[in-house]
Amino acid sequence: MLHKQTVLIIDYGSQYTQLIARRIREQNVYSEILPHSAPSEEILQRNPKAVVLSGGPDSVYAEGAPVLDPLVMELGVPILGICYGFGLLMTHDGGVVMSNGQREYGFAELAVENGSRLLNGITEKSQVWMSHGDAVDMLPENWSVLARSGNGVLAAAERDGGVVLGTQFHPEVVHTVEGRELFPTFSLM
């Protein structure tokens, strides 16, 4: 059966993939998880109305690291890339990810620099949870910065008015207090 309202989650090996599914389930929206190795036909079959790219233990430039199926970017649907997924969006669009950048694990403060409908209602210095060694060093031209962490790391960015969104922090975990609020908007986009 085809779920016209499926949010597709592509799993790059994150510890939190099921939490992403849970956050979407909480919006009463159907979601499915596919491994990153799934063939393009499987993605097409789901006819997703939005796609989430999960985090993962690899570094985007590492040999053998899972890659983004370019088809995803051609679907014309909202895309949310989290952590590693953000890195994949960057490499696809011509941004730069640094492996020797600032590492962040656990608590970080989110400072919103530019408003976005997806980060609506996030208060100044909201708590977010990080788990990354890599970070985005240079955004592609068509992207804009939304927020940075207290350590200066690029924490969220978007292009096309939020249709494609990347977060370095993990909005799906409970310890990201307000960042989770992007799921209601994203799931219903």
Next chain:
Amino acid sequence: MESTIEEIRRTVGEEKVLCGVSGGVDSAVLAKLIHKAVGSQLRCVFVDHGLLRKNEPDYISGRLAQSLGFEVEVHDFSETFLSKLDGIVDPEEKRRIIGEQFIRSFESAVQSGADFRFLGQGTLYPDIIESGGVRGTADVIKSHHNVGGLPDDMEFELLEPLRELFKDEVRKVGKELGLPEDVLGRHPFPGPGLGVRIIGEITKERVKILQEADHIFIDALRKHGIYDKIWQAFAVLVPVKTVGVMGDERTYANLIALRAVTSVDGMTADWYRLPENVLSEVSNKIVNLVTGVNRVVYDVSSKPPSTIEWE
């Protein structure tokens, strides 16, 4: 929940189910759930592996059995476990041995495992993720007692009806099944028990030290009314000997680390801001009452980068 019960009934049919009860929330909910589905086809066995909290066997045969409304057999295998673990220091090796011995003990406790086709396990979602994920993509953080370490020649089929749930969801199921707050509100306790809270080699003496220290800590949390605000709290025995001075005498003894974290699903966690007076009371009591300890520290790491347990 009704559909899960129906599914258990369908899977099990007329066969018998053996269920390991650990004293924790997951296995209590699991046992109650399976019992609701297949009634007396279920037999509950508690294996005392000697790596338990102080007074735990009494809790199992007393309060827990009473709350469940059916019998839980208690079998003492502590000597076997301790001898198998003799000289083992690697945490993954410890987990594997405990997991394997656990199944062996089960088989021995029920005499003939062949009568039981199914083994109920309270595996939850985070267990599977930390053991390498459903699809094998996630990195292995720790092999879990419920998932890793199962011997290949195991004679049971696994029944894991909670495997897609998170802890807070399991508690909700338990509440619906009518289990009382004090049983459902217990902090998570790992399958390998104190085995992974004693860093390095496990000895009888170290188990005893840790049991006493842990008991003092948990008691104080209950006394000050903060036990229920904490997701998980415990003591860890770190066999790093440091120098102390007790009664003008130089000591060279073990370190006890206290850990208390807040969490909702066990996936991420932050350290609990324990009030100073509680920390000071617990530290004071431990060094005064537990022989072999001369220093107490509080763990202030979140998950990530640390895990909740130390091993």
